[in-house]
Amino acid sequence: MERNSKLSKKLKEKSVWVRKETLNIHKIAPDTRLASSLSDVEIFVTLYYGKILKFNPKNLQWEERDRFIISKPHGAISLYPILADLGFFDKSELKRVGQEGSLLGGIPDSTVPGFETINGALGHGLGVACGVALGLKNKNSESRVFVLLGDGELNEGAVWEAIMFAGHHKLSNLILIVDNNKISMLNYCKNTIDLTPLQEKLRVFKWKVRIVDGHNIKNLYKSLKVLKEDKSNYPKVLIANTIKGKGVSQLEKDTLCHIRVLKEDEIINAIKKLNEQ
Amino acid sequence: MNNNQLKTMRDAFIEAVYERMREDHSIFFLSADLGAPALDKLRQDFKDRFINVGIAEQNLINVATGLALENYVVYAYAIAPFITMRAYEQIRQNLSISSQIKPLNVNLIGLGAGLSYGLSGPSHHCLEDISIMRLMPNFTVFSPSDWKLAKDFVDYSIKIKMPKYLRFDGKPLPLIYGKIDDLILEKGFYELLKGKKVCLVSTGFMTHRALKVAKELQNVGVIDVFLLKPVDENSLFEALKKYEYIITIEEAFINSGGLDSLISKIFRDRQLNVKLRNLGFNDKHVFEVGDRDYLHKLNGLDEESIIKLIKNL
Numbered sequence: 365m366e367r368n369s370k371l372s373k374k375l376k377e378k379s380v381w382v383r384k385e386t387l388n389i390h391k392i393a394p395d396t397r398l399a400s401s402l403s404d405v406e407i408f409v410t411l412y413y414g415k416i417l418k419f420n421p422k423n424l425q426w427e428e429r430d431r432f433i434i435s436k437p438h439g440a441i442s443l444y445p446i447l448a449d450l451g452f453f454d455k456s457e458l459k460r461v462g463q464e465g466s467l468l469g470g471i472p473d474s475t476v477p478g479f480e481t482i483n484g485a486l487g488h489g490l491g492v493a494c495g496v497a498l499g500l501k502n503k504n505s506e507s508r509v510f511v512l513l514g515d516g517e518l519n520e521g522a523v524w525e526a527i528m529f530a531g532h533h534k535l536s537n538l539i540l541i542v543d544n545n546k547i548s549m550l551n552y553c554k555n556t557i558d559l560t561p562l563q564e565k566l567r568v569f570k571w572k573v574r575i576v577d578g579h580n581i582k583n584l585y586k587s588l589k590v591l592k593e594d595k596s597n598y599p600k601v602l603i604a605n606t607i608k609g610k611g612v613s614q615l616e617k618d619t620l621c622h623i624r625v626l627k628e629d630e631i632i633n634a635i636k637k638l639n640e641q
Numbered sequence: 642m643n644n645n646q647l648k649t650m651r652d653a654f655i656e657a658v659y660e661r662m663r664e665d666h667s668i669f670f671l672s673a674d675l676g677a678p679a680l681d682k683l684r685q686d687f688k689d690r691f692i693n694v695g696i697a698e699q700n701l702i703n704v705a706t707g708l709a710l711e712n713y714v715v716y717a718y719a720i721a722p723f724i725t726m727r728a729y730e731q732i733r734q735n736l737s738i739s740s741q742i743k744p745l746n747v748n749l750i751g752l753g754a755g756l757s758y759g760l761s762g763p764s765h766h767c768l769e770d771i772s773i774m775r776l777m778p779n780f781t782v783f784s785p786s787d788w789k790l791a792k793d794f795v796d797y798s799i800k801i802k803m804p805k806y807l808r809f810d811g812k813p814l815p816l817i818y819g820k821i822d823d824l825i826l827e828k829g830f831y832e833l834l835k836g837k838k839v840c841l842v843s844t845g846f847m848t849h850r851a852l853k854v855a856k857e858l859q860n861v862g863v864i865d866v867f868l869l870k871p872v873d874e875n876s877l878f879e880a881l882k883k884y885e886y887i888i889t890i891e892e893a894f895i896n897s898g899g900l901d902s903l904i905s906k907i908f909r910d911r912q913l914n915v916k917l918r919n920l921g922f923n924d925k926h927v928f929e930v931g932d933r934d935y936l937h938k939l940n941g942l943d944e945e946s947i948i949k950l951i952k953n954l
Contacts, residue, residue, distance in 0.1 A: 431710075474742045480710070482739045485730055491700045492735055495707020498669075502689065503711070522731070525700035533692075 368582070371414065375581045378409045378446075383611045384635050385445035385458065391631045393462030395470045399609035399621035400439030403545035404512065406579050407604055408443050412450060416588045417510065421451040424477055430507050431496050433481050435489025436514040436543065437472045440479075444468055452478040487520025489513060490540060494526050497535040497599075508592060511540045516548030519557050530599040531570030539591050540571075540601040543578065545608035549622045562603055571601050578604030611638060647813035651718075651752055653788035654809070655679035657795040658716060662687055665799070669708050673701045673719035675752060680718075698723045702731035702749075709745035714799055720758075721751030721767040721808060725774060733777065736804040740779040746802040750809060754784065754845050755892025757811030759933040763926040767808075771844070771891065772898035774806040775870045781805040782869040786848035787817040790824075790867055797826050810846050812933075817848065817865070829868030832880050836862025839951055840884040844869060844900050847890040847942070854947045861951065866900060878907050881915075886954050888918045890942065895921035916954075920947065 382405050390398045411417045411432070420426040434440045441461075448455045453467060453476070460466040467475070473482045483489050493511040500507050517523060530538055542562070546553055554560060563573045572594065576587045584604065591600040608622070609615025612634045618624055626634065655670075656679045662668045670683060674696045684691040694701045698719050705717040717724065725732070736747055751770060758765040774782045783805060785791045791809065798805060817833065818824060824831055833848070834855050840862035841851035848865040855861040864880060866872060881887060881904070891900040901919035908915045922940055929939055937943045941950075 474739065481706075482734055482742070485734045488703055488731060488735055491703025491731075492707040492710070494700070495704035496710055497707070498692070498704065499708045499711030499713055502669075502713075522699040522703065525695075525697040526703065529694060529697070529700055529704065 371585070372582050375406070375409050375413055375585070378413050379405050379581065380638050380641055382409060382442050382445050384638050386442040387612070387626070387631050387635055389441055389444060389458060389461045390626060391628060392459070393470060394625045395462065396441045397438040397470075397622065398441070398612070398626060399615045399624060400436065400514065400545070401441035402610045402612060402615065403578070403606035403608045404439055404543045405442045405610065406581055406584055407512065407541055407543060408440075408446055410581060410584045410588060411510065412446050414585050414588070416585070416592060418507065419478075421447075421477070427505070428507060431480055431493070431500075431509045433483070433489045433493045433496070433509065433511045434472070434479065435483050435511055436486065436517055437479070437483045438470070439514060439543065440472050440512075443472070443478070447476070447478040486514070486517045487522045490523050491526035491529070493538060493540075494529050494533070494535060497530070497538040498533065500537055501535070507537070509538050511538070513540060513542050514548075515542055515544045515546060515553050515559070515562070518542070518559055518562070519548075527566065527569050527571070534570075534597045535599045536595065536597050538599040540599065542601060542603045543606055544603050545606045547608045547619060547622065551619060566601050570598060572596060572598040573601050573603065575603045575605065578606035579610060613637070647815055648788040649677070649811075649813045650785055650788045650791035650809040651677045651750070652679040653792040654750070654795060654807070655683060657792045659683045659686075661795060661799060662690065665714070666690075667712065668714045668716070668799075669705075670716045671701055671705055671718065673698050673717075673724065675719050698728040699731050702728045702735060702747075705747045706731075706735040706739065706745060709747045710743070715747045716750060717747060718750040718752065720765070721753045721770055722765060724749055724751045725767070725770045725806070729773065737777040737779050740804050744802045745804055746799070747804045748798045748807060749805065750807045752809050753811035754808040755810070756927070756933045756936055757846070759936050760930065763928060766927055768892070768894045768922050770806070770808055771869055771893045771900060772902075774808075775903070776898055779803055780870065782808070783867060784808040784844045784869050785867050786843075786845055786865050787814055789816055789818040793824075793826065808845060814846065814849060817852070826868070827873065828876050829872030830864055830866045830877050830880070832862065832864050834861070834863040836860045836884065838884065839886045839888065839954065840864060840881060841888050841890055841947075842866060842881070842900065842904055843890040845892060847892050850937075850942065850944065850947070851890055853944050854951070857944065857948055858951060866903070869900060869903060872903065874907050874910070878911065881907070886916045886918070888920060888947070888950070890920045890947070892942070893921050895919045895923065918950065
C-alpha cells in the first residue's frame with residue numbers, strides 16, 4: 365500500500381515535470397501540437413515510469429520488449445522528455461526540437477529511438493498493431509502490443525477494420541488505449557460524429573473494455589496493470605477520459621485548442637502555475 | 642510440360658510460395674477475400690499463416706506491415722486496383738515511408754492488371770498502378786509477362802527485404818520464358834527478339850501482343866520490361882540504342898509516369914533524342930463494353946493498328 369502511494373506520488377511529480385518540459389518544447393517549436401500532447405501525459409508517465417511497459421533503451425529491438433504503437437504521434441511531444449530521461453536519446457535533443465538537422469521534429473516517427481512506427485496520418489496504428497500482435501502470437505511471445513489512439517481518430521474507417529479484425533482473431537495480447545479527450549480539430553467529437561457510448565460499440569465488436577479517468581494516476585496504473593495481466597481471449601481497450609490541453613487553463617477552455625499556439629508569456633505563466641501545484 | 646501451356650501467374654506464384662512456406666515458417670500469406678485455385682491448398686495446410694482479412698484492403702496492408710515489423714515475410718493478395726488505390730495511403734505511410742527506416746518485406750500481389758477484368762468496367766480496370774506504384778520510394782515494381790517469370794520471382798521476393806508490388810494478369814497466358822535460360826532477373830528486362838530498325842518495348846500482357854506483331858513483320862525487336870523499378874538502365878539503354886524507332890506498349894495510362902516515362906528518362910538522361918512512340922490509354926477511363934481485344938482495338942492497341950503504325954513509320 366505504502367509502495368503504491370509512493371509510486372503514485374512519483375508518477376504525479378513526473379507528470380507535472382513532463383507538462384513543463386512539453387511547454388518548453390512548444391516554446392522553441394511552436395508548430396508542435398500542444399493540447400493533444402497534454403491530454404495523454406499521465407498515460408505516458410504510467411506506462412513508462414510505472415513500468416507497465418517492458419522496454420530497453422539500450423536495445424531497441426529487444427525481442428522481449430512490449431511494443432508501443434502511437435497512432436496519434438502529433439500528441440506525443442510529451443513523450444520526448446520521458447524518452448530522453450530514460451536514456452533513449454540525449455537530453456540535449458529536447459533543447460533543439462524542430463531546429464535544422466535535429467533529431468526531434470513536430471511529429472515523432474521511427475527515426476526517433478523509442479518510436480516503433482511511422483504514423484502521422486491517422487487511423488493506421490491499430491491495424492499495424494494487429495499485425496504485430498499476430499506475429500507475436502505466432503512466435504509464442506509473452507510481449508504485449510500497446511496502442512495509443514485519439515478519440516477523433518476513431519472517425520477513420522480503417523480503425524474499424526482493425527477493431528473488427530482484432531475482435532474476430534481474439535488478439536488477447538493487444539491493449540488499446542483511447543485518449544478520449546473529446547475534441548478533434550474543429551469541434552467536440554460528439555458534435556461531429558457522435559460515437560457515444562463508445563464502450564458499448566467496442567464490446568459488440570468482441571473487445572474487453574475498461575473506462576478510467578485518464579488523469580487519475582492511481583486508477584490509470586491499476587487499469588493498465590489489470591489489462592496487461594488479463595489473459596482472457598479478447599483484445600482489451602482502456603477508454604481514458606481526458607481533458608485536451610490538461611494543465612493549461614486557456615487550452616482546457618478552448619474548443620479550438622488543437623491548433624492553438626501559445627505565446628511566450630502564456631507559456632511562462634503556464635509553467636508558473638504548474639510549479640505552484 | 643507443353644511449353645505453350647496456359648497458366649495464370651497467380652497459381653504458378655502461389656504454388657511456389659506454398660513450397661517455400663513448408664520450409665520457412667516466417668512466411669505469412671494474407672488475402673482480402675480473394676481466392677485462386679492454388680490458394681485452396683495453401684489456406685488448408687497453413688491455417689496459422691494464411692489469413693483472410695476480409696474485404697478490407699486498408700487493413701490488409703496494415704496487418705501485413707505489423708507482421709513485417711516482426712520480421713515476417715508477407716504476401717498480401719487482392720484485386721489490383723483495390724490493393725493499390727484503396728489502400729494507397731497505407732502503402733505510402735506504412736510501407737514506403739517506414740521501409741526507409743526499417744526495411745519491410747511485404748509483397749503486394751495485385752491481381753487483374755490492366756484490362757484483365759475488361760468486362761467489369763472502369764472500377765475494376767487498373768490502368769494507374771504502374772505509374773502510382775513506380776513513384777513510391779523504396780518500392781520494387783514487378784510486371785511479369787508469363788507465369789514462369791512470376792514463379793521465378795518467388796525466391797527474389799524472399800531475398801530482397803523491401804516492399805514490392807507484383808502486378809499479375811488475371812487471365813491464363815501462354816509461356817514466353819519456357820525455353821529461356823539466360824535470364825537475369827535483376828536486370829529487369831529481356832530482349833525476346835532482336836530487330837533492326839524498330840523495337841517494341843512492352844510489359845505484362847502487352848508483351849504477348851508485341852510478339853504477335855513482330856511475328857507478322859520482319860526485323861522488329863521486342864524487349865519485355867518486367868521490373869519497372871528498379872531496372873538496369875544502362876543495360877536497357879545498350880539494348881535500345883541500336884534501334885531507330887522505339888514503340889512502348891503498356892496496358893496503362895500513358896504520359897503519366899509509366900513504362901513510357903521510364904524509357905524517355907533513359908534517353909533524356911543521356912541527352913539523346915530517339916524516335917519514340919507511346920502506346921497505351923489516353924487520359925480517359927474505358928466505359929465501352931466488350932472483351933479485352935475489343936477494348937484494345939478501340940484504343941489502337943490491337944495487332945492490326947500496331948502493324949499499321951509500324952508500316953507508316
